[in-house]
Each structure stands twice: as structure tokens, then as C-alpha cells.
Amino acid sequence: MAQDRQKNYADNRRKDLQFEVGDWVFLKLSPWKGVVRFGRRGKLSPRYIGPYEIVERVGPVAYRLALPSDLSRLHDVFHVSMLRKYISDPSHVLEEQPIELQEDLTYVEQPVQILDWMMQVLRSREIPLVKVLWRSHNVEEATWEPEDQMREQYPYLFE
Structure with missing residues (x-):
């Protein structure tokens, strides 16, 4: 049974x-x-x-x-x-982004622009962050980076 x-x-x-x-x-x-x-x-x-x-x-x-x-x-x-x-679904197909490779098959990420600013509040301090759009990436792939590091490495973004 x-x-x-x-x-x-x-x-x-x-x-x-x-x-x-x-x-x-x-x-x-x-x-x-x-x-x-x-x-x-x-x-x-x-x-x-x-x-x-x-x-x-x-x-x-x-x-x-x-x-x-x-x-x-x-x-x-x-x-x-x-x-x-x-x-099959046409939305599954991803468009290939052209990437400029160097001779040793590496490439350098370059920021294009700053999209947004934010203040990360911790217990004892505040960290200013910027949302960075990178070359060869979509807006959805933008990352939050510390503002002071970005000012140091890429000052032309803040002009």
C-alpha cells in the first residue's frame, strides 16, 4: 500500500x-x-x-x-x-563590449564619469563615496569607490 x-x-x-x-x-x-x-x-x-x-x-x-x-x-x-x-529568449543575448587589449592580454580599466555621490556613515566616521561609470561597462555595472582615492588617481573626473 x-x-x-x-x-x-x-x-x-x-x-x-x-x-x-x-x-x-x-x-x-x-x-x-x-x-x-x-x-x-x-x-x-x-x-x-x-x-x-x-x-x-x-x-x-x-x-x-x-x-x-x-x-x-x-x-x-x-x-x-x-x-x-x-x-531561446532574445533578452538572454548579451552584446559584446569591445575591449582594447595590450600585448600581454591585459587591459586597464578607465573611469568615464561620476554618476552619484553618497556618504557612508559608520560608528565613528563618515566615508564619502562616488559611483563611477567605467569604460566598456554598462550603467548597471557602475561601482561605488572611495572619493579620496578617486580624486588622487583620476583628478580630471572632479573638474
Whole structure:
């Protein structure tokens, strides 16, 4: 009786997933404690990676994925339970920002302008902060920096 009840619970939540060749899917990561999986670790590591294209249907519940070269050590056939459908959304596409690289493949962050001022109040002192917009970054990525350091390094911003 208990097995029937548990099977009923499981069947109510089960979704029969099927994908077509050419569909894009996310691949589920197996969280093993202390093991670095796919170059990511830690508490905020993603649950899914991808998207990857389905190349072939191997069996009734198995699919072959087109994996990139950095995942070439993995077997490329996965069970349907390890896959989630990727629904494309134009808002997910990020515009690439042009960055001027130096010969040693580094670049220097340059502030463009100061957007806002704020006074950080601590117990015994106050710290003046400025919100700085950096070159090759959006307004949402502006950072709060100490005003005295910014005046020292970039005095032209305060003229």
C-alpha cells in the first residue's frame, strides 16, 4: 500500500520529455561535495550548463549532445533526466563590449564619469563615496569607490 502511494506521488510529478534532433538543451550537473565539476565549484555553482545541441537520439530515453572541446573527456550520451529544454529568449543575448587589449592580454580599466555621490556613515566616521561609470561597462555595472582615492588617481573626473 505504501509503495502504491509513493508511485502515485511520483507519477503525478513525472513529465515524459522527448526532444528532437536539432533542439537545444541544458545539461544537469551532478553536485558532488568537494569535487570540481566542469571548472565550477562552490555554493553558487550553476545547476545546469549549456545550451548544447542534440545531435542524435540514441535510444528511447538517451540523446547524444554536441559538446565543446573542453568537455571532450565526457561521454556525449545522456539520459533524458539529465536534460532540460532551452527556450531561446532574445533578452538572454548579451552584446559584446569591445575591449582594447595590450600585448600581454591585459587591459586597464578607465573611469568615464561620476554618476552619484553618497556618504557612508559608520560608528565613528563618515566615508564619502562616488559611483563611477567605467569604460566598456554598462550603467548597471557602475561601482561605488572611495572619493579620496578617486580624486588622487583620476583628478580630471572632479573638474
